Structure formats: C-alpha cells, structure tokens
Amino acid sequence: MPLFIGLMSGTSLDGIDAALVRCESSRPPELLATQAIGFPDELRDRLLALCHAKRADFAELATAEDSFCRLQAEAVARLLETSATSRDNIVAIGSHGQTIEHAPYGHAPSGPAYTYQLDNPSLLAELTGCQVVADFRRRDLAAGGQAAPLAPAFHNALFRDPTEWRLVLNLGGFANLTLLPPQNRTAEVLGFDTGPANVLLDAWHGRHRGGRFDANGEWAASGQVDPPLLESLMREPFFHQPPPRSTGREVFHLPWLERHLNGNEAPQDVQATLAELTATSVALGVEMARELCQAPPASSLIPCGGGAHNADLLSRLAYHLPDTALVPSDDWGWPADWLEAGAFAWLAYRRLAGLSGNLSSVTGASGLRVLGGIYAP
Numbered sequence: 001m002p003l004f005i006g007l008m009s010g011t012s013l014d015g016i017d018a019a020l021v022r023c024e025s026s027r028p029p030e031l032l033a034t035q036a037i038g039f040p041d042e043l044r045d046r047l048l049a050l051c052h053a054k055r056a057d058f059a060e061l062a063t064a065e066d067s068f069c070r071l072q073a074e075a076v077a078r079l080l081e082t083s084a085t086s087r088d089n090i091v092a093i094g095s096h097g098q099t100i101e102h103a104p105y106g107h108a109p110s111g112p113a114y115t116y117q118l119d120n121p122s123l124l125a126e127l128t129g130c131q132v133v134a135d136f137r138r139r140d141l142a143a144g145g146q147a148a149p150l151a152p153a154f155h156n157a158l159f160r161d162p163t164e165w166r167l168v169l170n171l172g173g174f175a176n177l178t179l180l181p182p183q184n185r186t187a188e189v190l191g192f193d194t195g196p197a198n199v200l201l202d203a204w205h206g207r208h209r210g211g212r213f214d215a216n217g218e219w220a221a222s223g224q225v226d227p228p229l230l231e232s233l234m235r236e237p238f239f240h241q242p243p244p245r246s247t248g249r250e251v252f253h254l255p256w257l258e259r260h261l262n263g264n265e266a267p268q269d270v271q272a273t274l275a276e277l278t279a280t281s282v283a284l285g286v287e288m289a290r291e292l293c294q295a296p297p298a299s300s301l302i303p304c305g306g307g308a309h310n311a312d313l314l315s316r317l318a319y320h321l322p323d324t325a326l327v328p329s330d331d332w333g334w335p336a337d338w339l340e341a342g343a344f345a346w347l348a349y350r351r352l353a354g355l356s357g358n359l360s361s362v363t364g365a366s367g368l369r370v371l372g373g374i375y376a377p
C-alpha cells in the first residue's frame with residue numbers, strides 16, 4: 001500500500017500534526033491514522049519570538065529548528081507505533097515546516113518576495129530513516145506565485161463534486177477559502193486567504209483569560225459585537241484585495257488590533273467583534289470568489305482546521321451564508337483537524353509522482369509546478 005506521512009505545524013503554533021495517508025492515482029487520498037504532539041511552552045515561546053523578531057539570530061534559529069525537527073521525528077515515531085506501521089512501508093514524509101515569516105509581496109521598497117519555513121529535512125531523514133519531501137512553497141514563489149494557500153489543490157482532489165458548487169474553509173490561525181466548481185464546469189478552482197481566523201481570538205483570550213484558546217467560542221458568545229470597531233478593523237486593505245492573496249502574523253497581530261481600540265471596550269465585546277471579523281471577512285471572500293467565477297451560492301461549505309470546533313464562529317458563518325449548508329469533513333473520512341497534515345502527505349506523493357502541487361489559478365504562479373525537494377533516507 002503506498003503510504004505517506006504528512007507533517008504540519010500551522011500558524012497557531014499549537015504543535016505538530018502527523019497524518020498517515022494512503023495516496024495513489026486510482027482513488028482519493030485516504031486518512032489511515034493520526035498523531036498530534038503539542039509544542040512544549042519553551043519551544044512555542046521561541047517560535048513565537050522568531051515570528052516577530054526584527055533581525056535574524058542564527059543560533060536562535062538553529063536551536064528552535066533542532067528542537068522542532070526532533071519533535072517532528074517523535075511525532076513520526078509515535079504515529080508508526082500506534083498504527084503498527086513499519087517505517088519501511090513509508091514512501092515519504094511530506095514536511096511543511098514552521099512558517100516564521102511570509103512576505104509574498106516582498107519588503108518595501110523593492111525587496112524580493114520570500115516565505116520562510118523553519119525546517120531541517122536532512123535531520124528528519126536521518127532521525128526517521130524515511131525519505132523526506134520538503135520546501136513546498138518556494139517553487140511556487142519562484143514562478144511568481146504567492147506560495148500560499150497550497151491546500152486548495154488537495155481540497156480539489158478530495159471534495160470536488162460532479163454537479164455541486166462547494167466551498168472549503170480552513171479555520172486555523174488564518175483562514176483560507178477554496179471554491180470548487182462542479183466537475184461538469186470548465187471554471188477554475190479558486191482559493192485564497194481571507195484573513196485571520198483564530199490568531200487574534202487566541203491572543204486576546206490569552207491576554208485576558210489565559211490559556212491557549214476560547215473553548216467553543218463561549219467567551220466571544222458572551223460579548224456584544226462593537227459595530228464601529230468591526231468597521232474600523234474591516235478597513236484593512238488586505239480584506240479588499242482581489243486574489244491571489246495570502247497573509248500571516250506579519251499583518252495581523254495584537255498591536256494591529258490595539259491600534260483600533262479606544263481603551264473603553266469590554267474585553268468580551270472585543271472577542272465577539274474579533275469572531276465577527278473572521279466571519280465577515282470570510283463572507284466577503286465568498287462573495288468575491290462567487291463574483292470571479294460567476295457562481296451561484298455554493299450548496300455546501302466544509303469547515304476544517306481547529307476553528308471547526310468553535311460553535312460560536314460556525315453560527316456566525318451560518319448567519320452570513322444562509323443559502324449554504326455547513327457540512328462536516330468527517331463525511332469524507334477526514335475529520336476537520338487532519339486536512340492540512342493530509343495535504344502535505346498528498347503533496348509529497350505528487351512530488352514523487354512528478355505531478356504538479358500548486359494551482360496557478362489559486363497562487364497566481366505563471367504555471368503548474370512540481371513542488372518540493374527530495375531528501376533520501
């Protein structure tokens with residue numbers, strides 16, 4: 001059986017997700033087993049500091065990269081053990097790495113575009129004894145693309161329907177949206193980042209209540225949306241930019257939020273407004289995607305990522321998209337938390353099969369490209 005492992009650690013900095021996936025040309029990717037390992041606080045703090053560092057400290061980068069890579073190897077070992085799979089049966093590990101900085105537009109005034117994922121695929125190959133595929137984003141960037149989001153190609157492989165228009169929405173630290181036309185239409189797949197999903201909700205919750213996140217969005221649900229604040233936040237140009245587009249912690253962070261506050265807001269009202277910001281910016285993205293594809297309202301939206309567990313966020317989305325049913329990804333055998341790790345297993349498979357990994361209609365690259373470099377076991 002052709003088995004691949006996908007490793008993803010997203011912008012929420014919650015830890016490493018590992019997914020064991022069967023990938024072959026004759027069938028959709030199948031999720032077989034999963035393993036998550038949370039970041040120890042020290043590593044999380046290091047990674048977060050690097051994300052917001054103004055200058056590179058190479059010793060600090062190397063230290064974080066080493067700990068990160070050893071944790072990835074542990075996730076692989078645990079996944080193999082709990083699924084009773086021999087490493088000899090793994091064709092390859094697809095490693096996303098940890099995004100530290102994403103600058104697809106370059107740095108002013110004329111710096112080159114770049115995207116930096118901390119990763120050490122050589123060490124990972126050495127520690128696991130498996131072939132590793134890594135560095136998935138930079139070839140797309142080299143071809144003039146945004147290098148993100150990459151998941152829409154995987155959504156296309158999993159969720160495309162013969163007759164229905166479908167939306168897939170990843171609610172991680174950031175949100176990315178995919179619009180899948182029916183197979184019987186020639187329209188291209190569209191996908192782009194809509195803005196922050198949980199990154200500000202987590203940070204504001206952490207500041208006022210501690211802990212990693214607002215479980216089920218209960219605190220947000222206890223507050224009232226502040227319309228002038230929402231309007232002010234929604235003025236951020238990113239929300240109104242046409243695709244291709246992608247973003248990250250470089251744009252959306254607590255100081256960005258603070259610039260819009262007058263200091264008199266009740267903290268739970270700010271949380272409610274941030275949840276509404278996610279829902280409003282997604283709804284705006286849906287409208288943009290529909291206009292670009294001249295599409296009818298999608299029959300279904302498949303929420304995934306950690307935000308799919310946030311009942312408050314989902315009810316706000318349902319309110320904004322009354323003609324679209326929210327359908328769990330579990331219906332396809334893929335629980336919401338595993339799609340991104342699954343995507344990188346599938347991208348490793350595509351690399352080794354010599355098949356393209358990007359969708360130029362999504363990233364804006366000048367064409368389809370085979371993504372990633374190969375590191376022998």
Ligand SMILES: Nc1ncnc2c1ncn2[C@@H]1O[C@H](COP(=O)(O)OP(=O)(O)OP(=O)(O)O)[C@@H](O)[C@H]1O
Pocket residue numbers: 009010011012013014170171172173174175198201202212213214215216217304305306307309310311340
């Ligand atoms: N029960 C829950 N209630 C509310 N929010 C939740 C719950 N479970 C997870 N989350 C949210 O999901 C986040 C993690 O989501 P996920 O792992 O998809 O993000 P990520 O992969 O790091 O981000 P990205 O997709 O941007 O790279 C948490 O930080 C939290 O905000």
Ligand SMILES: CC(=O)N[C@H]1[C@@H]2OC[C@@H](O2)[C@@H](O)[C@@H]1O[C@H](C)C(=O)O
Pocket residue numbers: 010011099102115147148149150151152170172173174175176193246247248340
């Ligand atoms: C540069 C980067 O790591 N971007 C992430 C982030 O998290 C969500 C969104 O922003 C998406 O663009 C992307 O991740 C997924 C896996 C993607 O490329 O599809």
